[in-house]
Amino acid sequence: MVKQFSVIVAVYNAQNYLQETLVSLQRQTYREFEVVMVDDGSTDQSAEIARQFCISDPRFRLLSTPNRGISPTRNLAIEHARGDWLAICDADDTWNPHKLEKQAAFIAAWDDRAHGPLAALGTAGYITNRFGQVRRVEDLGITTLEDYRYWRDEIGQMAMINSSVVFRKDLFFEVGGYRADYTPAEDTDLWTRLAGRGVVLNLPGRLTYYRMHGENISESSYVRMMLNARRVRANSGRRRAGLPEYSYDEFYAHLAEHPEQLARLLRQLRHEMHYYVARNRWNNGRRLGGLGRFLRATLLAPERSLRLLREGYLHRLRRGQAA
Incomplete structure (x- = not known):
């Protein structure tokens, strides 16, 4: 059972998209969450945008650091997280309003005794452009226990949309958190290590919007x-x-x-x-x-x-x- 989600938002020069991202978090139908934002030394108006959400919504908190990169920034946010489950949302992505609700329901119904612990749960989603227009669907599979075991044992890698994933905080610390030397595949490394501690799955519902705007680190x-x-x-x-x-x-x-x-x-x-x-x-x-x-x-x-x-x-x- 989820007591509370801590939504982790690492922010670096995201002023063009951050407002839309944070509004999509506020519109979640599942209300038991906090948002821990870390401004990673932005030189634009990102920190001011984030600060306004902290003023208007007590669930939002903002930390600031000199620029250190995505992995140390997320690790810092998670150190300050109060929830027992963590949810990643990049500062340029958005969520369907029912995303956390559907993930919370799946977690509540999960049977540890029958299947082992659930370590992480993502969703399918959409790829959008810089204007928020959907360009294609992103369905990565791994929706059954058989899929999970095959990807864990035969492929050795877990495929998930980064901003879709919620995962257990205790297991995150057990496996050592994000590792900066894997950037920009630090998320894949984390999901794969978590798969060694528990089940990692994706919901088939398309609940995440991953924005490819031409300035992503993956490019x-x-x-x-x-x-x-x-x-x-x-x-x-x-x-x-x-x-x-x-x-x-x-x-x-x-x-x-x-x-x-x-x-x-x-x-x-x-x-x-x-x-x-x-x-x-x-x-x-x-x-x-x-x-x-x-x-x-x-x-x-x-x-x-x-x-x-x-x-x-x-x-x-x-x-x-x-x-």
Whole structure:
């Protein structure tokens, strides 16, 4: 049973979206929550926006630090959290009004004796652009115990929308919190380690809106993010085998033992990066920048780029979004 959620909002130069994010928290139909915000040295009006919510709503609190990065900022917020369950919401994302209500009901109905402890619970959702327009759905699966066991044991990585996840605070501290050296895959690393302490699932309902506005860290650090995702999987296996985990440099050195394979991997990731950025630029109305990035992706892998473009178009056509 959830006594209270502590919603964790790390804030850094988010003035364009923060108001909408915090209003979506206020509109939650489930009322038993607090919001712990940490301003990570913003140089815009983010802190002032957050401060106004603290004045008008006693559930909101604001801490401030010099800029340290996303993992230390979230860890600090969680140290000050009062709830027994934590909920992450990035400062540019939003929630369906019933999100916490549905997660609280699922947690209340969960049977620890039958299934083991529930460690974390996410949701499906939508990808939106900088204007808040839905561009595609994001359904990552892992909705059953069988899915959970397969992803934990066979894949070694848990797939969740970061801003959708609620998780147990006691288990968060048991596994050591967010680890900064995994940024920008620090969330995937956390969910995967939590999966070793309890069940990690996603609700199939689309209750989270993840904003891809073209300035996300996942875009600016795409290659490192994907290498860290591979490191998450490698270290998951190493933990099960009782071996020490790879640092980023150690993992890269391990990959470099096979230089031809590493070169192919890096080429693939650079292609994915250009295609990823091209799609985000296009979806945000920056059509010239999107075409330029798509050209760079096509130069690296012509057939794959055209196949992805065709698959994306057919998917939108099926959903009535091709225009």
